[in-house]
Amino acid sequence: MKTLIPQIKNRNVALYYLHSALHSLWFIEGIWYFYWGEFADFQSIALIFSVLNFIWILTEIPSGTFADKYGRKTAIVLGNALLAVGGFAIIATNHLWFMILGALLGTIGRAFVSGSFEALVYDDLLSKKQENDYDKVTSFQVQISIFAYAIGPIVGGFLFATYFKAPHLLEALAMTLALVMSSALTEVKHKTEIEVQGNPNLAGFKQLAQTGFRPFLIPVVIGLVLFYLYDWGMSKPAMGVNAGLSPQGLSIVISVISVVIAVVAGLIPKIRRLASDKFLLVMANIFISLGFIIGGMPWGIITLSSLFMIDIAAIVHTPVTNILVNKHVASRYRATSLSTIQFISRIPFLFLNFFAGMAIDRNFINQFHVGLGLGVLILTVFIFAPKLIAQHREDRRVPAL
Numbered sequence: 001m002k003t004l005i006p007q008i009k010n011r012n013v014a015l016y017y018l019h020s021a022l023h024s025l026w027f028i029e030g031i032w033y034f035y036w037g038e039f040a041d042f043q044s045i046a047l048i049f050s051v052l053n054f055i056w057i058l059t060e061i062p063s064g065t066f067a068d069k070y071g072r073k074t075a076i077v078l079g080n081a082l083l084a085v086g087g088f089a090i091i092a093t094n095h096l097w098f099m100i101l102g103a104l105l106g107t108i109g110r111a112f113v114s115g116s117f118e119a120l121v122y123d124d125l126l127s128k129k130q131e132n133d134y135d136k137v138t139s140f141q142v143q144i145s146i147f148a149y150a151i152g153p154i155v156g157g158f159l160f161a162t163y164f165k166a167p168h169l170l171e172a173l174a175m176t177l178a179l180v181m182s183s184a185l186t187e188v189k190h191k192t193e194i195e196v197q198g199n200p201n202l203a204g205f206k207q208l209a210q211t212g213f214r215p216f217l218i219p220v221v222i223g224l225v226l227f228y229l230y231d232w233g234m235s236k237p238a239m240g241v242n243a244g245l246s247p248q249g250l251s252i253v254i255s256v257i258s259v260v261i262a263v264v265a266g267l268i269p270k271i272r273r274l275a276s277d278k279f280l281l282v283m284a285n286i287f288i289s290l291g292f293i294i295g296g297m298p299w300g301i302i303t304l305s306s307l308f309m310i311d312i313a314a315i316v317h318t319p320v321t322n323i324l325v326n327k328h329v330a331s332r333y334r335a336t337s338l339s340t341i342q343f344i345s346r347i348p349f350l351f352l353n354f355f356a357g358m359a360i361d362r363n364f365i366n367q368f369h370v371g372l373g374l375g376v377l378i379l380t381v382f383i384f385a386p387k388l389i390a391q392h393r394e395d396r397r398v399p400a401l
Helices: 011-024 032-036 042-070 072-092 096-113 116-127 131-162 166-182 200-210 214-231 235-242 247-266 268-274 277-295 300-328 331-361 365-396
Strands: none
Touching (some): 011 116, 011 131, 011 166, 032 235, 042 331, 116 131, 214 300, 214 331, 235 247, 235 277, 235 331, 247 300, 268 277
8 A cells, every 4th residue: 555655664764754853843943043142242153153063064074974984873873962962051051151062062963963864764765676765755854844843943932932941952852852763773784885095084075076966066065055054054033133023923934934845845856857956956046045135135024035935945955965966976975975065065154154143243234145145146147057058958968059
């Protein structure tokens, strides 16, 4: 009997769905900007999170190599343990340095989890000759993540008004549950591929540059840089404040957006049949850049459309990237390659995020968003559009006019 949920009878896939939901609840999403604002100015907050993201960068590739060498399950369990401990550390005291320590542990934990679960699930399906179902699995996983994301922020937003530490407490409990759940994973031993000469931490760079993924690398990185600034940096809350939202109002909007993009996520397999992956990546970048432009405009409530545009574009960008890596990169180096993409994308994000914090304190954050959006839009249209047209013609074997 065919089930509505792709590969739900597969133990690892079912746990993948649950794990994604727990990691996507994000009770703190709508309030972290205001929470940390109780302890430091925004330029300092931006500096703290830029340093934390730099540490994330430094651990992304080694953690991916660790996962490929010692096991994806081991990396996932270790990452969840660090996230749980770090979450409880943040709420244990009001001392800023102790909060930074908790955030540091969580940062390293996310680096170990990043890419490991996707690689584990793909190898499991590959061993059963069901890798063609990965597209459906990742699409359903995105939908689950979005629905969880719709619930968590709104719950956290209203709890924040009652007790400002409550959202962080729920976040720590969710990571504890993810730790317990991930211990039930089973890992398929993947075949040994040809060894990469030299430093194993460079394997991801070589795979991305020397395989069929190479044409997608720059569009992927550009889109991720902007999305990280929006989703992990100062831009999303700053756009919400520009639109006149309170912590509770921003939490509600985030939840509403999640419901909308859940529908889009379910359409990803159909969308991919209508357009090439490179086309989707470039179009996602265009809409993300347009979102930054609108997010910096003095249009009041209309500015909220920028949040919808960026999130919808990103929900196409992310799974397409994962699919492309799994398709073009050898099994032995998938987790490493996904971590390498994170590494490459976060370097410019660090500087942009610190600059965004300074822009908030000095009241030119809107001009910063507009200028950044325009720059990426022009770059995408004039650099990538001609290549996109040529790639379309080559892929479909249509002679140029």
